[in-house]
Amino acid sequence: MLLNYLFPHFMHEDTGGKWLISLLIAITLLVVMFNFFIPESSALHIPTYMVTLLGKYLCLALLAIALDLVWGYCGILSLGHGAFFALGGYAMGMYLMRQIGDRGVYGNAELPDFMVFLNWHELPWYWQGFEYFSFTALMIILVPGLLAYVFGWMTFRSRVTGVYLSIMTQALTYALLLAFFRNEMGLGGNNGLTDFKDILGFSLQADGTRIILFTLSALALISGYIASRFIVQSKLGKTVVAIRDAELRTRFIGYKVEDYKLWIFVFSAMLAGIAGALYVPQVGIINPGEFSPLNSIELAIWVAIGGRGTLFGAVIGALLVNYAKTYFTGALPEFWLFALGTLFIVSTLYLPQGIVGLFSQFTNKQQKQSAKHGALQEETT
Secondary structure, rough: HHHHHHHHHHHOOOHHHHHHHHHHHHHOOOOOOOOOOOOOOOHHHHHHHHHHHHHHHHHHHHHHHHHHHHHHHOOOOOOOOHHHHHHHHHHHHHHHOOOOOOHOOOOOOOHHHHHHHHHOOOOHHHHHHOHHHHHHHHHHHHHHHHHHHHHHHHHHHHOHHHHHHHHHHHHHHHHHHHHHHHHOOOOOHHHHHOOEEEEOOOOOOHHHHHHHHHHHHHHHHHHHHHHOOOOOOOOOHHHHHHHHOOHHEEEEEEEHHHHHHHHHHHHHHHHHHHHHHHHHHHHHHHHHHHOOHHHHHHHHHHHHEEEEEEEHHHHHHHHHHHHHHHHHHOOOOOHHHHHHHHHHHHHHHOOOHHHHHHHHHHHHHHHHHHHHHHHHHHHOO
């Protein structure tokens, strides 16, 4: 009853999403309390490194929602969504590098250390403006959105679909990987951007800043989920689902399929960019490795394991798989990739609707058994 009161009308049928958001709010409050107000000597204290790790998970969960929008609801299997995530991360990284000023190794107030090392004499034009947070926030959204618009406009207008579209998205992120590796790009080359000092005047090493970034990540995830749920429940979302299930029929009815695909693809890219921007100050580095096609493939595995086409399933898959990755890469590093591959194969063969689908099957089975039991009792009476 309380959940129905707290959430808007378009989420009334989304029981899983309401419980997920409520749990996220509760966990966020508990983490803040146990880190900030409980002394370190207490067994209940949550260390700051754990807060940062949880914040990282939340950013990746927002990225999973972005992919679920285009794959689960529109049928576009993008294997290049890591590119939009990385672009948002690089925009934030450029802002953080500008905030270092003369505190770098070489003491140059204008040029980042890697530019001084490479004998750059002036700041490239595309670095201008990143000393302002408002400009950076705009670029975090605009750069991934613009790339998604250009790429989507060309591919959707050409009616590229299915595996061919997936290959093209993978080629896109791989091309960006190769480009950002080059020192001539002026973005740190293979080392990327790192050694960040502060954000908006607050030290990134301070416990309070880490707590704020974690809280912002939780708020971004909740807001991204609610916005995505609103979209999929709207007329636009229902049309997108129709395109996924019967694209030719939807086109013959009179809908401009390309426009709907482009809209959802661009919005998804913007969500991914926001996730990347929140991720970077918490992990302390952004490098071309984030463009790796393997990262985008792993992202698809998270969504598949959690349950695509549900949004909250994507969040569950991202959180569970990344927690497992943290555990196995520490305890059994050589075993992790085999475990990930096994999870994907099992979910594909036996859990086509993911963990959420398994839970739904169990719930439906219980309801049928209860209904059958009730019918038998009525017959006996």
